Amino acid sequence: EIVMTQSPATLSVSPGERATLSCRASQSITNYLAWYQQKPGQAPRLLIYDASTRATGIPARFSGSGSGTEFTLTISSLQSEDFAVYYCQQYSDCPPVTFGQGTRLDIK
Amino acid sequence: QVQLVQSGADVKKPGSSVKVSCKPSGGTFGAYGITWARQAPGQGLEWMGGIIPLFGAQHYAPNFQGRVTISADASTGTAYMDLTSLRSEDTAVYYCAWHDPGRWYFDCWGQGTLVTVSS
Numbered sequence: 001e002i003v004m005t006q007s008p009a010t011l012s013v014s015p016g017e018r019a020t021l022s023c024r025a026s027q028s029i030t031n032y033l034a035w036y037q038q039k040p041g042q043a044p045r046l047l048i049y050d051a052s053t054r055a056t057g058i059p060a061r062f063s064g065s066g067s068g069t070e071f072t073l074t075i076s077s078l079q080s081e082d083f084a085v086y087y088c089q090q091y092s093d094c095p096p097v098t099f100g101q102g103t104r105l106d107i108k
Numbered sequence: 109q110v111q112l113v114q115s116g117a118d119v120k121k122p123g124s125s126v127k128v129s130c131k132p133s134g135g136t137f138g139a140y141g142i143t144w145a146r147q148a149p150g151q152g153l154e155w156m157g158g159i160i161p162l163f164g165a166q167h168y169a170p171n172f173q174g175r176v177t178i179s180a181d182a183s184t185g186t187a188y189m190d191l192t193s194l195r196s197e198d199t200a201v202y203y204c205a206w207h208d209p210g211r212w213y214f215d216c217w218g219q220g221t222l223v224t225v226s227s
Contacts, residue, residue: 034214036214038153043203043205043218043219043220044214044217049211049215056215087152087153089153091212094212095157095158095169096155096157096167096168096170097143097155098155099154099155101152
């Protein structure tokens with residue numbers, strides 16, 4: 001089973017600044033990586049798939065990059081609605097799919 | 109746009125079973141995969157398993173093998189997740205999600221169903 005490790009666990013950033021979240025796979029997953037945003041009391045929302053393709057309706061300030069084992073989600077200019085928990089998920093060697101443990105993005 | 113509607117919250121005793129339903133509205137049932145994941149209070153997402161109704165193929169996470177059954181009823185267009193031998197650690201929000209059969213990322217999620225296991 002592929003283990004996904006996200007860092008940092010918590011990231012504090014001011015509105016308008018850039019946020020960079022990391023996700024590492026225990027083995028190569030080429031580009032089979034998705035990112036989700038989850039707000040309290042809500043279901044996850046797909047942001048990015050295939051490591052860098054934005055899902056329908058996702059603002060351009062969200063971008064994904066990386067391949068192999070190292071991946072990054074960048075939010076270029078944080079808006080108030082972006083403060084949430086973010087998860088990465090691999091779908092290379094699946095099933096099973098596996099999620100990272102999440103990064104909480106807090107307002108600084 | 110597909111919407112997934114799940115059954116309501118439930119409270120169960122330890123050792124019992126729970127069955128959660130997930131009904132897509134819109135889209136063609138069976139042409140997509142349905143997966144189940146859960147989230148314990150304050151914790152992350154944990155994939156449990158999935159089914160592709162068109163192929164009848166079921167897949168389960170190792171942690172749940174033998175305790176979870178995922179099924180789909182084409183006549184009612186409903187998917188189900190059945191978890192047995194419940195324990196307090198199974199208290200969680202259970203989500204269904206929809207995906208392209210060949211692409212295991214999830215672009216449509218149900219609203220979630222809280223299952224509480226308590227004596």
